[in-house]
Amino acid sequence: MRTLFVLFNYIRCLPHIALFLIHSKKKTIYADVDRWLGILGKDYSRTFGFVYLLSFYPEYRNLFYYRVGYIQYFFKFLCPELSTLYLYTPHIGEGLFIQHGFATIINATSIGKNCWINQQVTIGFTNSTDSPTILDNATIYAGAKVLGNVVVGENAVVGANAVVVKDVPNDCTVVGIPARIIKMNGKTVRNVEAFS
Structure with a gap:
């Protein structure tokens, strides 16, 4: 069920995925994803894992938005961050x-x-x-x-x-x-x- 939800979220997260693949800080963003997936015990590909984290971990969203800077304001409404x-x-x-x-x-x-x-x-x-x-x-x-x-x-x-x-x-x-x-x-x- 979670896999299906993540696949559905690929559509919602297209702007996020684009930044994930081309942002100037992608090496750091990739390291974040790898560490989170390792701690959570998930053996996903990096891109699928990135969408998985966006789908289920608002804390990760905050970190991702921190990494990408002001451009976040154009699309973070699609995956809201943790407000506290x-x-x-x-x-x-x-x-x-x-x-x-x-x-x-x-x-x-x-x-x-x-x-x-x-x-x-x-x-x-x-x-x-x-x-x-x-x-x-x-x-x-x-x-x-x-x-x-x-x-x-x-x-x-x-x-x-x-x-x-x-x-x-x-x-x-x-x-x-x-x-x-x-x-x-x-x-x-x-x-x-x-x-x-």
């Missing part, structure tokens, strides 16, 4: 996966490659100039807040509902309010109250 997901980041690396993007605000200085962000996450400013930088392969789970001029390191994990107001080192897992390190380089860390 906001992408205000100047640079987002390829492969960003947004799982359940409901009530999520992503307002970082930059986001690296292959990051994962869940629902109800806030990544944003603490004043008019200070916003976070998220490095490659970072994961930020549901309800987390990453605020101010902080860096979330490569392969770092921010646990659900954590509040990050200091830099998170590479290969660390942080949890709590304020966030504290509980795992570093794959090993459990005990009694770490603060980090810088």
Whole structure:
């Protein structure tokens, strides 16, 4: 049934498909599609997978519209984006996966490659100039807040509902309010109250 729906959506998504095939950022868009399909366990061709994502994942639509820029306004009414997901980041690396993007605000200085962000996450400013930088392969789970001029390191994990107001080192897992390190380089860390 889903396959039939996707095939029907080829007609609705013709402007999207055209941009998918010819846009100047198609390498990044292709990487996004490949990552989403890999995470979702779908072994589809890239074009069919792209239409599949447009059909069933409004979070993906937001990311695609972010990639293509202002031209989106001519056709995004055909596949509406998720109205409570906001992408205000100047640079987002390829492969960003947004799982359940409901009530999520992503307002970082930059986001690296292959990051994962869940629902109800806030990544944003603490004043008019200070916003976070998220490095490659970072994961930020549901309800987390990453605020101010902080860096979330490569392969770092921010646990659900954590509040990050200091830099998170590479290969660390942080949890709590304020966030504290509980795992570093794959090993459990005990009694770490603060980090810088």
